Amino acid sequence: MRLLKIVPDNTNIAFVRVRHIAFAITALLTIAAIAMVLTRGLNMGVDFIGGVSIEEKFASPPPQDEVRETVNALGVGEAALQQLGGANTVTIRLPVPESADPAATDQMVEKVKAALAAKFPGATFSNYSTVSGKVSDELIQNGILAVVLAVMGIAIFSWLRYEWQFGVSTAVAIIHDVLMTLGFFALTQMVFDLNIIAAVLTIIGYSINDKMVIDDRIRENMRKYRKMGMKELIDLSVNETLPRTVMTSVTIMLALGALLIFGGHVLRGFTAAMMLGIVVGTYSSVYVSSSLLITLGLKPGFREDKAEASNAERVGPREG
Template identity: 70%
Template sequence: MRLLKIVPDHTNIDFVSLRGWAFGLTLLLSILAVGLTGVKGLNFGVDFAGGLMIEEKFPTPPDQDKVRTVVDNLGVGDAALQQFGDPRTLVIRLPVQDGADEGATNAVVKKVETALGQGFPGATFSRYSTVSSKVSGELIRNGVLAVVLAVLGIGLFAIVRFEWQFGVSTIVAIVHDLLMTVGFFALSQFEFDLNIVAAVLTIIGYSINDKIVIDDRIRENMRRYRKMEMREIVNLSVNETLPRTVMTSVTILLALVAMLALGGHVLRGFTAAMILGIVVGTYSSIYVSSSLLITLGLRAEPDTTERPDRRSMDNAERVAPRER
Protein backbone atom coordinates (compact mmCIF):
# COMPACT_ATOMS: atom_id res chain seq x y z
CA MET A 1 0.00 0.00 0.00
CA ARG A 2 1.36 3.42 -0.94
CA LEU A 3 1.99 5.85 1.89
CA LEU A 4 0.08 9.11 2.00
CA LYS A 5 2.35 12.02 1.13
CA ILE A 6 1.03 15.51 1.67
CA VAL A 7 4.30 17.01 0.42
CA PRO A 8 5.73 15.33 -2.72
CA ASP A 9 9.26 14.01 -2.75
CA HIS A 10 12.03 16.32 -4.00
CA THR A 11 9.99 19.43 -3.23
CA ASN A 12 12.03 22.48 -4.19
CA ILE A 13 10.32 25.71 -3.06
CA ASP A 14 12.34 28.90 -2.90
CA PHE A 15 11.08 30.11 0.49
CA VAL A 16 13.87 32.63 0.93
CA SER A 17 12.77 34.60 -2.14
CA LEU A 18 9.58 35.53 -0.24
CA ARG A 19 11.31 36.69 2.92
CA GLY A 20 10.78 40.37 2.12
CA TRP A 21 7.02 39.84 1.87
CA ALA A 22 7.06 37.57 4.94
CA PHE A 23 8.92 40.13 7.06
CA GLY A 24 6.57 42.89 5.94
CA LEU A 25 3.48 40.80 6.69
CA THR A 26 4.88 39.78 10.06
CA LEU A 27 5.58 43.40 11.02
CA LEU A 28 2.14 44.55 9.84
CA LEU A 29 0.28 41.81 11.73
CA SER A 30 2.32 42.44 14.87
CA ILE A 31 1.50 46.17 14.79
CA LEU A 32 -2.19 45.40 14.22
CA ALA A 33 -2.20 42.92 17.12
CA VAL A 34 -0.63 45.46 19.48
CA GLY A 35 -3.05 48.15 18.29
CA LEU A 36 -6.11 45.93 18.76
CA THR A 37 -4.99 44.96 22.23
CA GLY A 38 -4.42 48.58 23.18
CA VAL A 39 -7.72 49.83 21.75
CA LYS A 40 -10.15 47.01 22.55
CA GLY A 41 -8.32 45.36 25.41
CA LEU A 42 -8.69 41.75 26.52
CA ASN A 43 -11.84 40.24 27.93
CA PHE A 44 -10.27 38.99 31.16
CA GLY A 45 -12.05 36.16 32.88
CA VAL A 46 -12.66 35.99 36.59
CA ASP A 47 -9.20 34.43 37.00
CA PHE A 48 -7.59 37.76 36.08
CA ALA A 49 -10.28 40.39 36.57
CA GLY A 50 -11.45 39.15 39.96
CA GLY A 51 -15.07 39.02 41.07
CA LEU A 52 -17.95 36.60 40.77
CA MET A 53 -18.95 34.99 37.47
CA ILE A 54 -22.33 33.29 37.09
CA GLU A 55 -23.29 31.41 33.95
CA GLU A 56 -27.02 31.28 33.24
CA LYS A 57 -28.79 29.48 30.40
CA PHE A 58 -32.15 30.76 29.17
CA PRO A 59 -34.83 28.92 27.12
CA THR A 60 -34.72 31.65 24.47
CA PRO A 61 -32.21 34.46 23.75
CA PRO A 62 -32.92 36.95 26.56
CA ASP A 63 -33.12 40.72 26.53
CA GLN A 64 -29.81 41.68 28.13
CA ASP A 65 -31.10 45.03 29.36
CA LYS A 66 -33.88 43.26 31.22
CA VAL A 67 -31.45 40.75 32.70
CA ARG A 68 -29.17 43.57 33.86
CA THR A 69 -32.11 45.38 35.45
CA VAL A 70 -33.17 42.28 37.36
CA VAL A 71 -29.66 41.69 38.70
CA ASP A 72 -28.95 45.37 39.52
CA ASN A 73 -32.16 45.56 41.57
CA LEU A 74 -30.78 42.87 43.89
CA GLY A 75 -28.19 45.24 45.32
CA VAL A 76 -25.23 42.92 44.68
CA GLY A 77 -23.24 45.39 42.59
CA ASP A 78 -23.13 46.50 38.96
CA ALA A 79 -23.52 43.54 36.61
CA ALA A 80 -21.55 43.08 33.41
CA LEU A 81 -23.16 40.74 30.88
CA GLN A 82 -21.65 38.83 28.01
CA GLN A 83 -23.05 36.27 25.60
CA PHE A 84 -21.16 33.03 26.02
CA GLY A 85 -21.25 30.26 23.41
CA ASP A 86 -24.81 30.29 22.06
CA PRO A 87 -27.24 33.27 22.21
CA ARG A 88 -29.19 31.62 25.04
CA THR A 89 -26.27 31.60 27.48
CA LEU A 90 -25.12 34.67 29.40
CA VAL A 91 -22.18 35.20 31.71
CA ILE A 92 -22.98 37.61 34.56
CA ARG A 93 -19.99 39.23 36.27
CA LEU A 94 -20.40 40.81 39.68
CA PRO A 95 -17.87 42.46 41.99
CA VAL A 96 -16.87 40.52 45.09
CA GLN A 97 -15.32 42.19 48.11
CA ASP A 98 -11.98 40.90 49.33
CA GLY A 99 -12.37 38.48 52.16
CA ALA A 100 -15.92 37.40 51.21
CA ASP A 101 -16.41 33.87 52.53
CA GLU A 102 -17.91 30.97 50.64
CA GLY A 103 -21.22 31.27 52.47
CA ALA A 104 -21.68 34.90 51.39
CA THR A 105 -20.78 34.02 47.80
CA ASN A 106 -23.26 31.14 47.75
CA ALA A 107 -25.92 33.46 49.10
CA VAL A 108 -25.32 35.97 46.28
CA VAL A 109 -25.39 33.19 43.68
CA LYS A 110 -28.63 31.82 45.11
CA LYS A 111 -30.15 35.30 45.14
CA VAL A 112 -29.31 35.89 41.48
CA GLU A 113 -30.45 32.40 40.48
CA THR A 114 -33.82 32.84 42.19
CA ALA A 115 -34.43 36.29 40.70
CA LEU A 116 -33.60 35.17 37.16
CA GLY A 117 -35.76 32.06 37.57
CA GLN A 118 -38.71 34.27 38.48
CA GLY A 119 -38.08 36.90 35.83
CA PHE A 120 -37.26 34.38 33.08
CA PRO A 121 -39.18 31.12 33.57
CA GLY A 122 -37.13 28.15 32.39
CA ALA A 123 -33.75 29.81 33.03
CA THR A 124 -31.26 27.38 34.53
CA PHE A 125 -28.07 27.97 36.53
CA SER A 126 -24.95 26.38 34.98
CA ARG A 127 -21.93 27.26 37.13
CA TYR A 128 -20.14 30.00 38.99
CA SER A 129 -16.58 30.91 39.96
CA THR A 130 -15.06 33.59 42.16
CA VAL A 131 -11.60 35.12 42.58
CA SER A 132 -10.57 37.96 44.90
CA SER A 133 -8.80 41.01 43.49
CA LYS A 134 -5.60 40.06 45.36
CA VAL A 135 -5.54 36.56 43.90
CA SER A 136 -6.35 37.83 40.39
CA GLY A 137 -3.39 40.25 40.56
CA GLU A 138 -1.09 37.40 41.57
CA LEU A 139 -2.42 35.25 38.72
CA ILE A 140 -1.75 38.01 36.17
CA ARG A 141 1.78 38.50 37.46
CA ASN A 142 2.53 34.77 37.52
CA GLY A 143 1.03 34.21 34.07
CA VAL A 144 3.08 36.99 32.48
CA LEU A 145 6.20 35.81 34.31
CA ALA A 146 5.69 32.24 33.09
CA VAL A 147 5.40 33.34 29.46
CA VAL A 148 8.40 35.72 29.63
CA LEU A 149 10.63 33.13 31.30
CA ALA A 150 9.58 30.51 28.76
CA VAL A 151 10.52 32.78 25.83
CA LEU A 152 13.84 33.83 27.36
CA GLY A 153 14.71 30.27 28.31
CA ILE A 154 14.01 29.03 24.80
CA GLY A 155 16.12 31.81 23.28
CA LEU A 156 19.01 31.05 25.65
CA PHE A 157 18.81 27.36 24.79
CA ALA A 158 18.94 28.13 21.06
CA ILE A 159 21.98 30.36 21.58
CA VAL A 160 23.81 27.67 23.58
CA ARG A 161 22.70 24.82 21.33
CA PHE A 162 23.44 26.60 18.04
CA GLU A 163 24.65 30.18 17.56
CA TRP A 164 23.36 33.58 18.65
CA GLN A 165 21.57 34.13 15.33
CA PHE A 166 19.41 31.07 15.99
CA GLY A 167 18.46 32.39 19.42
CA VAL A 168 17.48 35.82 18.12
CA SER A 169 15.46 34.42 15.22
CA THR A 170 13.68 32.00 17.55
CA ILE A 171 12.72 34.74 20.01
CA VAL A 172 11.47 36.98 17.18
CA ALA A 173 9.31 34.19 15.76
CA ILE A 174 7.87 33.21 19.15
CA VAL A 175 7.08 36.82 20.07
CA HIS A 176 5.29 37.10 16.71
CA ASP A 177 3.25 33.97 17.53
CA LEU A 178 2.33 35.37 20.96
CA LEU A 179 1.29 38.75 19.55
CA MET A 180 -0.94 37.04 16.99
CA THR A 181 -2.64 35.04 19.74
CA VAL A 182 -3.18 38.06 21.99
CA GLY A 183 -4.41 40.14 19.03
CA PHE A 184 -6.89 37.41 18.13
CA PHE A 185 -8.36 37.47 21.64
CA ALA A 186 -8.58 41.25 21.56
CA LEU A 187 -10.44 41.05 18.23
CA SER A 188 -12.76 38.13 19.10
CA GLN A 189 -13.24 39.12 22.77
CA PHE A 190 -13.11 35.50 23.81
CA GLU A 191 -12.62 35.19 27.54
CA PHE A 192 -8.93 35.36 28.47
CA ASP A 193 -8.30 33.22 31.54
CA LEU A 194 -5.80 30.71 32.90
CA ASN A 195 -6.83 28.17 30.26
CA ILE A 196 -5.61 30.57 27.59
CA VAL A 197 -2.29 31.02 29.39
CA ALA A 198 -1.94 27.23 29.24
CA ALA A 199 -2.76 27.37 25.52
CA VAL A 200 -0.12 30.09 24.99
CA LEU A 201 2.55 28.02 26.74
CA THR A 202 1.53 25.01 24.65
CA ILE A 203 1.84 27.09 21.48
CA ILE A 204 5.33 28.15 22.54
CA GLY A 205 6.25 24.50 23.06
CA TYR A 206 4.98 23.51 19.62
CA SER A 207 6.67 26.45 17.92
CA ILE A 208 10.06 25.78 19.47
CA ASN A 209 9.80 22.09 18.60
CA ASP A 210 9.24 22.91 14.94
CA LYS A 211 11.91 25.62 14.85
CA ILE A 212 14.57 23.47 16.55
CA VAL A 213 14.08 20.71 13.97
CA ILE A 214 14.58 23.15 11.09
CA ASP A 215 17.50 24.91 12.81
CA ASP A 216 19.22 21.60 13.48
CA ARG A 217 18.91 20.65 9.80
CA ILE A 218 20.28 24.06 8.77
CA ARG A 219 23.31 23.56 11.00
CA GLU A 220 23.89 20.06 9.62
CA ASN A 221 23.76 21.35 6.06
CA MET A 222 26.08 24.23 6.94
CA ARG A 223 28.69 21.64 7.88
CA ARG A 224 27.94 19.46 4.88
CA TYR A 225 27.92 22.14 2.19
CA ARG A 226 30.55 24.63 3.34
CA LYS A 227 30.84 26.31 -0.06
CA MET A 228 27.11 26.67 -0.61
CA GLU A 229 25.41 30.05 -0.27
CA MET A 230 23.46 30.49 2.97
CA ARG A 231 20.32 31.23 0.97
CA GLU A 232 20.54 27.83 -0.70
CA ILE A 233 21.28 26.05 2.59
CA VAL A 234 18.16 27.54 4.19
CA ASN A 235 16.00 26.60 1.21
CA LEU A 236 17.39 23.06 1.17
CA SER A 237 16.90 22.60 4.93
CA VAL A 238 13.32 23.89 4.97
CA ASN A 239 12.39 21.72 1.99
CA GLU A 240 13.93 18.65 3.61
CA THR A 241 11.95 19.15 6.83
CA LEU A 242 8.76 20.36 5.11
CA PRO A 243 7.01 16.95 5.01
CA ARG A 244 7.48 16.52 8.77
CA THR A 245 6.37 20.09 9.49
CA VAL A 246 3.21 19.84 7.39
CA MET A 247 2.26 16.35 8.61
CA THR A 248 2.68 17.34 12.26
CA SER A 249 0.63 20.49 11.83
CA VAL A 250 -2.16 18.74 9.92
CA THR A 251 -2.54 15.91 12.44
CA ILE A 252 -2.67 18.33 15.37
CA LEU A 253 -5.18 20.53 13.55
CA LEU A 254 -7.46 17.55 12.93
CA ALA A 255 -7.62 16.87 16.66
CA LEU A 256 -8.15 20.55 17.48
CA VAL A 257 -10.94 20.97 14.92
CA ALA A 258 -12.71 17.98 16.49
CA MET A 259 -12.34 19.62 19.92
CA LEU A 260 -13.67 22.91 18.54
CA ALA A 261 -16.73 21.21 17.05
CA LEU A 262 -17.50 18.80 19.89
CA GLY A 263 -15.83 20.25 22.98
CA GLY A 264 -18.53 22.80 23.80
CA HIS A 265 -18.19 26.46 24.66
CA VAL A 266 -16.01 25.80 27.71
CA LEU A 267 -13.12 24.69 25.47
CA ARG A 268 -13.87 27.06 22.58
CA GLY A 269 -11.39 29.78 23.55
CA PHE A 270 -8.61 27.32 24.38
CA THR A 271 -9.11 25.39 21.13
CA ALA A 272 -9.33 28.53 19.00
CA ALA A 273 -6.06 29.78 20.51
CA MET A 274 -4.37 26.45 19.78
CA ILE A 275 -5.57 26.34 16.17
CA LEU A 276 -4.36 29.88 15.52
CA GLY A 277 -1.07 29.13 17.26
CA ILE A 278 -0.40 26.03 15.15
CA VAL A 279 -1.08 27.89 11.88
CA VAL A 280 0.93 30.97 12.84
CA GLY A 281 3.74 28.88 14.36
CA THR A 282 4.10 26.85 11.18
CA TYR A 283 4.20 30.03 9.08
CA SER A 284 6.81 31.68 11.30
CA SER A 285 8.99 28.57 11.35
CA ILE A 286 9.13 28.37 7.57
CA TYR A 287 9.10 31.99 6.45
CA VAL A 288 10.30 34.10 9.39
CA SER A 289 12.68 32.26 11.68
CA SER A 290 14.72 30.49 9.00
CA SER A 291 15.03 33.42 6.58
CA LEU A 292 15.90 35.79 9.43
CA LEU A 293 19.16 33.87 9.87
CA ILE A 294 20.36 35.28 6.55
CA THR A 295 19.48 38.84 7.57
CA LEU A 296 21.38 38.34 10.85
CA GLY A 297 24.50 37.44 8.90
CA LEU A 298 24.79 33.71 9.55
CA ARG A 299 27.27 32.14 7.15
CA ALA A 300 28.71 28.69 6.59
CA GLU A 301 32.46 28.68 7.18
CA PRO A 302 34.35 27.85 3.98
CA ASP A 303 36.45 24.72 4.04
CA THR A 304 38.68 24.03 1.07
CA THR A 305 40.00 20.74 2.49
CA GLU A 306 36.75 18.85 2.05
CA ARG A 307 34.90 18.09 -1.13
CA PRO A 308 31.25 17.04 -1.14
CA ASP A 309 30.58 13.45 -2.03
CA ARG A 310 28.26 12.36 -4.83
CA ARG A 311 25.24 12.17 -2.51
CA SER A 312 25.83 15.70 -1.27
CA MET A 313 26.06 17.03 -4.81
CA ASP A 314 22.81 15.31 -5.75
CA ASN A 315 21.05 16.89 -2.78
CA ALA A 316 22.53 20.27 -3.57
CA GLU A 317 20.97 20.17 -7.03
CA ARG A 318 17.56 20.35 -5.41
CA VAL A 319 18.12 23.88 -4.20
CA ALA A 320 16.61 26.67 -6.25
CA PRO A 321 19.30 28.81 -7.93
CA ARG A 322 20.08 32.11 -6.31
CA GLU A 323 18.39 35.11 -7.92
CA ARG A 324 20.73 37.49 -9.65
Protein backbone atom coordinates in the same frame (compact mmCIF):
# COMPACT_ATOMS: atom_id res chain seq x y z
CA MET B 1 0.35 5.62 1.41
CA ARG B 2 1.16 7.95 -1.46
CA LEU B 3 -2.42 9.23 -1.35
CA LEU B 4 -1.88 10.31 2.28
CA LYS B 5 1.04 12.58 1.43
CA ILE B 6 0.01 16.18 1.90
CA VAL B 7 3.36 17.53 0.72
CA PRO B 8 5.07 15.74 -2.18
CA ASP B 9 8.66 14.61 -1.92
CA ASN B 10 11.50 16.73 -3.28
CA THR B 11 9.66 20.06 -3.08
CA ASN B 12 11.63 23.08 -4.24
CA ILE B 13 9.72 26.10 -2.94
CA ALA B 14 11.67 29.37 -2.86
CA PHE B 15 10.76 30.50 0.65
CA VAL B 16 13.67 32.90 0.99
CA ARG B 17 12.72 34.74 -2.19
CA VAL B 18 9.56 36.12 -0.55
CA ARG B 19 11.18 36.85 2.81
CA HIS B 20 10.81 40.62 2.47
CA ILE B 21 7.08 40.23 1.80
CA ALA B 22 6.81 37.83 4.74
CA PHE B 23 8.69 40.26 7.00
CA ALA B 24 6.38 43.11 5.96
CA ILE B 25 3.25 41.02 6.59
CA THR B 26 4.64 39.87 9.94
CA ALA B 27 5.44 43.44 10.99
CA LEU B 28 1.98 44.70 10.00
CA LEU B 29 0.20 41.87 11.80
CA THR B 30 2.33 42.37 14.90
CA ILE B 31 1.62 46.11 14.98
CA ALA B 32 -2.09 45.44 14.43
CA ALA B 33 -2.12 42.90 17.28
CA ILE B 34 -0.40 45.31 19.67
CA ALA B 35 -2.78 48.11 18.67
CA MET B 36 -5.75 45.81 19.18
CA VAL B 37 -4.60 44.85 22.67
CA LEU B 38 -3.94 48.48 23.63
CA THR B 39 -7.22 49.86 22.25
CA ARG B 40 -9.75 47.08 22.87
CA GLY B 41 -7.96 45.31 25.69
CA LEU B 42 -8.36 41.70 26.73
CA ASN B 43 -11.61 40.37 28.17
CA MET B 44 -9.99 39.13 31.37
CA GLY B 45 -11.72 36.25 33.07
CA VAL B 46 -12.43 35.92 36.74
CA ASP B 47 -9.02 34.27 37.18
CA PHE B 48 -7.30 37.60 36.49
CA ILE B 49 -9.67 40.33 37.65
CA GLY B 50 -11.34 38.60 40.56
CA GLY B 51 -15.07 38.40 41.17
CA VAL B 52 -17.91 35.93 40.82
CA SER B 53 -18.73 34.33 37.47
CA ILE B 54 -22.26 32.90 37.17
CA GLU B 55 -23.19 30.76 34.19
CA GLU B 56 -26.87 30.81 33.27
CA LYS B 57 -28.63 28.91 30.47
CA PHE B 58 -31.84 30.35 29.02
CA ALA B 59 -34.63 28.66 27.10
CA SER B 60 -34.08 31.08 24.19
CA PRO B 61 -31.45 33.75 23.42
CA PRO B 62 -32.16 36.51 25.97
CA PRO B 63 -31.81 40.26 25.38
CA GLN B 64 -28.57 41.06 27.18
CA ASP B 65 -29.77 44.53 28.17
CA GLU B 66 -32.71 43.01 30.03
CA VAL B 67 -30.48 40.46 31.74
CA ARG B 68 -28.06 43.20 32.81
CA GLU B 69 -30.86 45.43 34.10
CA THR B 70 -32.38 42.54 36.04
CA VAL B 71 -29.10 41.73 37.78
CA ASN B 72 -28.10 45.36 38.40
CA ALA B 73 -31.48 46.02 40.04
CA LEU B 74 -30.56 43.52 42.77
CA GLY B 75 -27.87 45.81 44.17
CA VAL B 76 -25.12 43.20 43.97
CA GLY B 77 -22.81 45.28 41.77
CA GLU B 78 -22.50 46.10 38.09
CA ALA B 79 -22.84 43.01 35.93
CA ALA B 80 -20.64 42.23 32.92
CA LEU B 81 -22.21 39.78 30.47
CA GLN B 82 -20.80 37.52 27.79
CA GLN B 83 -22.38 34.82 25.66
CA LEU B 84 -20.59 31.47 25.73
CA GLY B 85 -21.09 28.58 23.36
CA GLY B 86 -24.59 28.95 22.02
CA ALA B 87 -26.59 32.15 22.21
CA ASN B 88 -28.65 30.68 25.06
CA THR B 89 -25.75 30.51 27.53
CA VAL B 90 -24.66 33.71 29.26
CA THR B 91 -21.88 34.29 31.78
CA ILE B 92 -22.62 37.00 34.35
CA ARG B 93 -19.58 38.47 36.07
CA LEU B 94 -20.06 40.32 39.37
CA PRO B 95 -17.70 41.75 42.01
CA VAL B 96 -17.00 39.67 45.09
CA PRO B 97 -19.18 40.71 48.08
CA GLU B 98 -17.40 43.10 50.46
CA SER B 99 -17.55 40.64 53.34
CA ALA B 100 -15.68 38.03 51.24
CA ASP B 101 -17.65 35.42 53.18
CA PRO B 102 -18.53 32.26 51.18
CA ALA B 103 -22.01 32.40 52.67
CA ALA B 104 -22.47 35.96 51.36
CA THR B 105 -21.35 34.83 47.92
CA ASP B 106 -23.82 31.92 48.00
CA GLN B 107 -26.62 34.30 48.97
CA MET B 108 -25.74 36.65 46.10
CA VAL B 109 -25.74 33.78 43.60
CA GLU B 110 -29.09 32.52 44.90
CA LYS B 111 -30.56 36.01 44.57
CA VAL B 112 -29.38 36.26 40.95
CA LYS B 113 -30.71 32.78 40.16
CA ALA B 114 -34.13 33.57 41.58
CA ALA B 115 -34.39 36.93 39.79
CA LEU B 116 -33.42 35.47 36.40
CA ALA B 117 -35.75 32.49 36.81
CA ALA B 118 -38.63 34.86 37.55
CA LYS B 119 -37.83 37.23 34.70
CA PHE B 120 -36.96 34.58 32.10
CA PRO B 121 -39.05 31.40 32.46
CA GLY B 122 -37.01 28.32 31.70
CA ALA B 123 -33.68 29.86 32.76
CA THR B 124 -31.50 27.35 34.58
CA PHE B 125 -28.35 27.83 36.67
CA SER B 126 -25.24 25.90 35.56
CA ASN B 127 -22.39 26.81 37.92
CA TYR B 128 -20.38 29.67 39.38
CA SER B 129 -16.76 30.34 40.34
CA THR B 130 -15.11 33.00 42.46
CA VAL B 131 -11.58 34.43 42.76
CA SER B 132 -10.41 37.14 45.16
CA GLY B 133 -8.63 40.25 43.94
CA LYS B 134 -5.37 39.31 45.68
CA VAL B 135 -5.28 35.89 44.08
CA SER B 136 -6.07 37.36 40.66
CA ASP B 137 -3.14 39.81 40.94
CA GLU B 138 -0.80 36.94 41.75
CA LEU B 139 -2.15 34.93 38.81
CA ILE B 140 -1.50 37.84 36.42
CA GLN B 141 2.07 38.22 37.62
CA ASN B 142 2.77 34.49 37.51
CA GLY B 143 1.19 34.16 34.06
CA ILE B 144 3.29 36.98 32.59
CA LEU B 145 6.41 35.64 34.30
CA ALA B 146 5.82 32.15 32.92
CA VAL B 147 5.53 33.42 29.34
CA VAL B 148 8.56 35.73 29.61
CA LEU B 149 10.77 33.05 31.18
CA ALA B 150 9.71 30.53 28.53
CA VAL B 151 10.69 32.88 25.68
CA MET B 152 13.98 33.85 27.33
CA GLY B 153 14.89 30.25 28.10
CA ILE B 154 14.23 29.14 24.55
CA ALA B 155 16.27 32.01 23.10
CA ILE B 156 19.23 31.24 25.40
CA PHE B 157 19.07 27.54 24.58
CA SER B 158 19.07 28.25 20.83
CA TRP B 159 21.97 30.67 21.28
CA LEU B 160 24.08 28.10 23.16
CA ARG B 161 23.17 25.14 20.96
CA TYR B 162 23.71 26.92 17.64
CA GLU B 163 24.83 30.50 16.99
CA TRP B 164 23.41 33.71 18.38
CA GLN B 165 21.49 34.29 15.14
CA PHE B 166 19.38 31.21 15.85
CA GLY B 167 18.53 32.48 19.33
CA VAL B 168 17.47 35.90 18.05
CA SER B 169 15.41 34.53 15.15
CA THR B 170 13.67 32.00 17.41
CA ALA B 171 12.83 34.67 20.01
CA VAL B 172 11.44 37.00 17.32
CA ALA B 173 9.27 34.25 15.85
CA ILE B 174 7.90 33.13 19.23
CA ILE B 175 7.14 36.70 20.32
CA HIS B 176 5.26 37.06 17.04
CA ASP B 177 3.24 33.91 17.80
CA VAL B 178 2.35 35.13 21.29
CA LEU B 179 1.35 38.61 20.08
CA MET B 180 -0.84 37.10 17.35
CA THR B 181 -2.67 35.09 20.00
CA LEU B 182 -3.17 38.14 22.22
CA GLY B 183 -4.39 40.19 19.24
CA PHE B 184 -6.88 37.47 18.35
CA PHE B 185 -8.38 37.51 21.85
CA ALA B 186 -8.49 41.30 21.88
CA LEU B 187 -10.32 41.23 18.53
CA THR B 188 -12.84 38.52 19.42
CA GLN B 189 -13.19 39.53 23.10
CA MET B 190 -13.22 35.88 24.11
CA VAL B 191 -12.55 35.34 27.80
CA PHE B 192 -8.82 35.40 28.58
CA ASP B 193 -8.16 33.20 31.61
CA LEU B 194 -5.67 30.66 32.92
CA ASN B 195 -6.70 28.19 30.24
CA ILE B 196 -5.45 30.64 27.62
CA ILE B 197 -2.14 31.08 29.47
CA ALA B 198 -1.79 27.30 29.31
CA ALA B 199 -2.58 27.47 25.58
CA VAL B 200 0.04 30.19 25.04
CA LEU B 201 2.70 28.11 26.81
CA THR B 202 1.67 25.10 24.73
CA ILE B 203 1.94 27.19 21.56
CA ILE B 204 5.44 28.26 22.60
CA GLY B 205 6.36 24.62 23.12
CA TYR B 206 5.01 23.63 19.71
CA SER B 207 6.73 26.56 17.99
CA ILE B 208 10.12 25.83 19.52
CA ASN B 209 9.83 22.14 18.60
CA ASP B 210 9.01 23.05 15.00
CA LYS B 211 11.79 25.62 14.80
CA MET B 212 14.37 23.30 16.35
CA VAL B 213 13.71 20.68 13.69
CA ILE B 214 14.33 23.24 10.94
CA ASP B 215 17.32 24.74 12.76
CA ASP B 216 18.88 21.30 13.17
CA ARG B 217 18.53 20.65 9.46
CA ILE B 218 19.99 24.07 8.62
CA ARG B 219 22.90 23.40 10.96
CA GLU B 220 23.46 19.97 9.44
CA ASN B 221 23.42 21.36 5.90
CA MET B 222 25.78 24.19 6.92
CA ARG B 223 28.38 21.53 7.67
CA LYS B 224 27.50 19.40 4.67
CA TYR B 225 27.37 22.15 2.03
CA ARG B 226 29.99 24.64 3.19
CA LYS B 227 30.23 26.33 -0.21
CA MET B 228 26.49 26.62 -0.84
CA GLY B 229 24.92 30.07 -0.64
CA MET B 230 22.88 30.76 2.47
CA LYS B 231 19.66 31.40 0.53
CA GLU B 232 19.89 28.08 -1.29
CA LEU B 233 20.87 26.28 1.91
CA ILE B 234 17.89 27.58 3.89
CA ASP B 235 15.48 26.82 1.05
CA LEU B 236 16.90 23.30 0.88
CA SER B 237 16.60 22.80 4.65
CA VAL B 238 13.02 24.11 4.88
CA ASN B 239 11.91 22.01 1.91
CA GLU B 240 13.49 18.90 3.40
CA THR B 241 11.60 19.36 6.68
CA LEU B 242 8.38 20.66 5.07
CA PRO B 243 6.54 17.27 4.95
CA ARG B 244 7.19 16.75 8.66
CA THR B 245 6.16 20.33 9.52
CA VAL B 246 2.90 20.21 7.56
CA MET B 247 1.96 16.69 8.66
CA THR B 248 2.51 17.56 12.33
CA SER B 249 0.39 20.72 12.00
CA VAL B 250 -2.42 18.93 10.18
CA THR B 251 -2.47 16.09 12.72
CA ILE B 252 -2.71 18.51 15.64
CA MET B 253 -5.40 20.54 13.86
CA LEU B 254 -7.51 17.39 13.41
CA ALA B 255 -7.29 16.67 17.13
CA LEU B 256 -8.11 20.29 17.98
CA GLY B 257 -11.04 20.26 15.54
CA ALA B 258 -12.55 17.32 17.41
CA LEU B 259 -11.93 19.11 20.70
CA LEU B 260 -13.59 22.25 19.35
CA ILE B 261 -16.71 20.33 18.29
CA PHE B 262 -17.08 17.94 21.21
CA GLY B 263 -15.15 19.65 24.01
CA GLY B 264 -17.87 22.12 24.97
CA HIS B 265 -17.65 25.85 25.47
CA VAL B 266 -15.41 25.53 28.54
CA LEU B 267 -12.51 24.46 26.30
CA ARG B 268 -13.49 26.60 23.33
CA GLY B 269 -11.12 29.46 24.16
CA PHE B 270 -8.21 27.09 24.76
CA THR B 271 -8.92 25.23 21.51
CA ALA B 272 -9.27 28.44 19.49
CA ALA B 273 -5.97 29.74 20.87
CA MET B 274 -4.24 26.46 20.05
CA MET B 275 -5.59 26.34 16.48
CA LEU B 276 -4.46 29.90 15.83
CA GLY B 277 -1.09 29.16 17.43
CA ILE B 278 -0.51 26.15 15.19
CA VAL B 279 -1.19 28.24 12.07
CA VAL B 280 0.96 31.23 13.03
CA GLY B 281 3.65 28.98 14.54
CA THR B 282 3.99 27.03 11.30
CA TYR B 283 4.04 30.25 9.29
CA SER B 284 6.70 31.86 11.47
CA SER B 285 8.88 28.72 11.38
CA VAL B 286 8.83 28.46 7.60
CA TYR B 287 8.80 32.10 6.50
CA VAL B 288 10.12 34.20 9.38
CA SER B 289 12.54 32.38 11.66
CA SER B 290 14.59 30.62 8.98
CA SER B 291 14.78 33.54 6.54
CA LEU B 292 15.69 35.94 9.35
CA LEU B 293 19.00 34.10 9.69
CA ILE B 294 20.13 35.65 6.39
CA THR B 295 19.28 39.15 7.58
CA LEU B 296 21.25 38.49 10.78
CA GLY B 297 24.34 37.55 8.73
CA LEU B 298 24.59 33.80 9.37
CA LYS B 299 27.05 32.02 7.05
CA PRO B 300 27.75 28.30 6.41
CA GLY B 301 30.32 26.89 8.80
CA PHE B 302 30.15 30.07 10.90
CA ARG B 303 31.14 28.63 14.25
CA GLU B 304 33.69 26.17 12.83
CA ASP B 305 35.36 28.81 10.66
CA LYS B 306 35.60 31.15 13.62
CA ALA B 307 37.17 28.43 15.77
CA GLU B 308 39.65 27.50 13.07
CA ALA B 309 40.66 31.13 12.58
CA SER B 310 41.16 31.54 16.31
CA ASN B 311 43.34 28.41 16.48
CA ALA B 312 45.40 29.61 13.52
CA GLU B 313 46.09 32.91 15.26
CA ARG B 314 47.24 31.17 18.43
CA VAL B 315 49.48 28.69 16.64
CA GLY B 316 50.93 31.24 14.22
CA PRO B 317 52.59 30.55 10.86
CA ARG B 318 54.52 27.30 10.58
CA GLU B 319 58.23 27.44 9.79
CA GLY B 320 59.25 25.93 6.45
